[in-house]
Amino acid sequence: MTTASTPTWPGSFGAEPRRKRRALSRELIVETALKIVDTEGLDALNMRRVAQELGTGAASLYAHVANKDELLALLLDRVYGDLDHPAPDAERWREQAKDFLRQQRDNLVSHGDLARAAMIQNIPTSPGALDAAETMLALLRAGGLPEQVCAYAVDVISLYVVATALEESSRQGPGGVPDEGQVEAYIGGVRSFFASLPPERYPMIVAMAGALTRNVGDERFEFGLDLLFDGLTAQAGRTFD
Amino acid sequence: MTTASTPTWPGSFGAEPRRKRRALSRELIVETALKIVDTEGLDALNMRRVAQELGTGAASLYAHVANKDELLALLLDRVYGDLDHPAPDAERWREQAKDFLRQQRDNLVSHGDLARAAMIQNIPTSPGALDAAETMLALLRAGGLPEQVCAYAVDVISLYVVATALEESSRQGPGGVPDEGQVEAYIGGVRSFFASLPPERYPMIVAMAGALTRNVGDERFEFGLDLLFDGLTAQAGRTFD
DNA sequence: TAGTTGACACGAACGGCGTTCGCTAGTAGA
DNA sequence: TCTACTAGCGAACGCCGTTCGTGTCAACTA
Numbered sequence: 001m002t003t004a005s006t007p008t009w010p011g012s013f014g015a016e017p018r019r020k021r022r023a024l025s026r027e028l029i030v031e032t033a034l035k036i037v038d039t040e041g042l043d044a045l046n047m048r049r050v051a052q053e054l055g056t057g058a059a060s061l062y063a064h065v066a067n068k069d070e071l072l073a074l075l076l077d078r079v080y081g082d083l084d085h086p087a088p089d090a091e092r093w094r095e096q097a098k099d100f101l102r103q104q105r106d107n108l109v110s111h112g113d114l115a116r117a118a119m120i121q122n123i124p125t126s127p128g129a130l131d132a133a134e135t136m137l138a139l140l141r142a143g144g145l146p147e148q149v150c151a152y153a154v155d156v157i158s159l160y161v162v163a164t165a166l167e168e169s170s171r172q173g174p175g176g177v178p179d180e181g182q183v184e185a186y187i188g189g190v191r192s193f194f195a196s197l198p199p200e201r202y203p204m205i206v207a208m209a210g211a212l213t214r215n216v217g218d219e220r221f222e223f224g225l226d227l228l229f230d231g232l233t234a235q236a237g238r239t240f241d
Numbered sequence: 242m243t244t245a246s247t248p249t250w251p252g253s254f255g256a257e258p259r260r261k262r263r264a265l266s267r268e269l270i271v272e273t274a275l276k277i278v279d280t281e282g283l284d285a286l287n288m289r290r291v292a293q294e295l296g297t298g299a300a301s302l303y304a305h306v307a308n309k310d311e312l313l314a315l316l317l318d319r320v321y322g323d324l325d326h327p328a329p330d331a332e333r334w335r336e337q338a339k340d341f342l343r344q345q346r347d348n349l350v351s352h353g354d355l356a357r358a359a360m361i362q363n364i365p366t367s368p369g370a371l372d373a374a375e376t377m378l379a380l381l382r383a384g385g386l387p388e389q390v391c392a393y394a395v396d397v398i399s400l401y402v403v404a405t406a407l408e409e410s411s412r413q414g415p416g417g418v419p420d421e422g423q424v425e426a427y428i429g430g431v432r433s434f435f436a437s438l439p440p441e442r443y444p445m446i447v448a449m450a451g452a453l454t455r456n457v458g459d460e461r462f463e464f465g466l467d468l469l470f471d472g473l474t475a476q477a478g479r480t481f482d
Numbered sequence: 483t484a485g486t487t488g489a490c491a492c493g494a495a496c497g498g499c500g501t502t503c504g505c506t507a508g509t510a511g512a
Numbered sequence: 513t514c515t516a517c518t519a520g521c522g523a524a525c526g527c528c529g530t531t532c533g534t535g536t537c538a539a540c541t542a
């Protein structure tokens with residue numbers, strides 16, 4: 001049985017004049033993928049979608065990128081490459097470090113929910129992520145902290161940055177602009193959910209519904225930074241083994 | 242065109258005596274899914290696999306579970322339901338809190354890389370997760386910390402627990418038993434990678450390769466706990482607005 | 483006991499995904 | 513101008529989550 005198909009003609013009728021061969025490249029693919037993540041979110045990113053944006057088929061991408069995981073890694077590296085690295089100054093290493101972390105967070109948040117990809121990636125091995133780790137280590141060491149404290153701390157701290165970036169981006173929709181009212185509506189929904197819980201089982205959550213969903217600018221993020229760096233001073237004299 | 246198919250007989254030849262109708266239920270599905278995650282990891286969990294384990298088809302599951310996301314949420318709730326909740330004691334709230342967090346971490350790690358599902362789930366709304374949050378809030382309040390400090394801190398802290406559980410589970414393979422040598426091989430691989438980096442670009446990382454990959458028992462996790470709780474005491478007097 | 487009915491179970495299929503295979507066509511060198 | 517090579521690409525494979533329409537069992541009614 002031959003199925004009837006829409007008639008086609010191998011030649012060209014002038015419409016769609018067989019796209020001139022594009023100079024496909026890693027950079028172009030990464031840039032295109034990043035644009036999709038920025039505007040439509042990480043879930044909208046797939047190989048076909050990237051290829052379509054470039055006017056080609058998904059298969060063509062595999063000549064430049066091993067697989068989707070590698071593409072995600074390249075995306076993250078591209079974003080981590082956008083950082084300004086401070087030269088450690090022992091006098092103000094703490095503010096330098098905090099600024100550097102704020103920068104990382106802003107960078108991530110400005111690219112939709114790309115932070116989700118960073119969260120899965122357990123250990124940073126890309127040049128950009130390694131650069132960031134190197135700078136953080138240098139800053140902590142400039143603060144005179146013991147080697148092992150720095151080693152452990154750099155993990156905890158970057159974890160915090162990525163996780164809060166993820167939380168922030170999930171507050172905002174997948175789309176581009178944050179949309180103030182939309183964020184407020186989301187927060188408000190969570191607040192009224194907490195407030196509506198049975199008070200006999202969740203007395204604390206109900207009573208603290210307001211405090212739990214408070215979202216004034218970057219106060220929440222800054223609190224975590226203070227917490228971590230205050231804890232760090234307390235650990236300054238710690239020795240291991 | 243009729244395609245030739247392998248001959249079948251609608252009746253039974255005695256083999257495969259048409260499985261007795263199973264009493265499918267939410268609990269049974271969740272339990273089965275959990276077993277799969279435990280033994281084969283989160284990636285191996287899919288609706289067909291669960292159904293197969295229950296001797297049925299994937300479609301049957303959807304009568305009891307809305308979709309895969311709900312199944313994951315139920316899985317997490319099931320795991321968070323296994324916690325022992327301490328009654329807050331103002332004299333030793335700190336150790337109580339730390340013990341409670343250690344318990345959460347052990348619980349997560351004992352179920353493969355289920356923590357990855359917890360990481361994606363941004364805000365806890367399931368009974369089990371809410372119970373855990375309630376207990377943590379009660380413990381922090383028992384410590385006399387300001388309301389807003391507790392509210393922010395409970396977020397940061399549970400984030401830390403889930404994230405380190407994820408890190409730990411990714412060290413161990415997807416399989417059940419941790420396998421000591423396997424973990425050591427993984428860590429060793431990361432260490433030699435760090436050590437092999439160009440020292441002129443990554444002087445800190447190369448010099449600290451040992452410290453960065455040190456993995457002595459739960460020392461790493463405990464360090465983070467100390468860091469957070471020390472920071473918390475430093476924030477004890479903080480006011481907002 | 484025989485008939486009816488409604489809830490549960492399920493095979494098959496749909497659309498979308500990452501990835502691969504093998505043909506095609508454009509380009510650079512002889 | 514011819515040839516060899518390489519990048520590009522359509523089509524297909526296998527897997528996924530999910531849905532649809534049908535089948536089937538068990539309890540209730542008469």
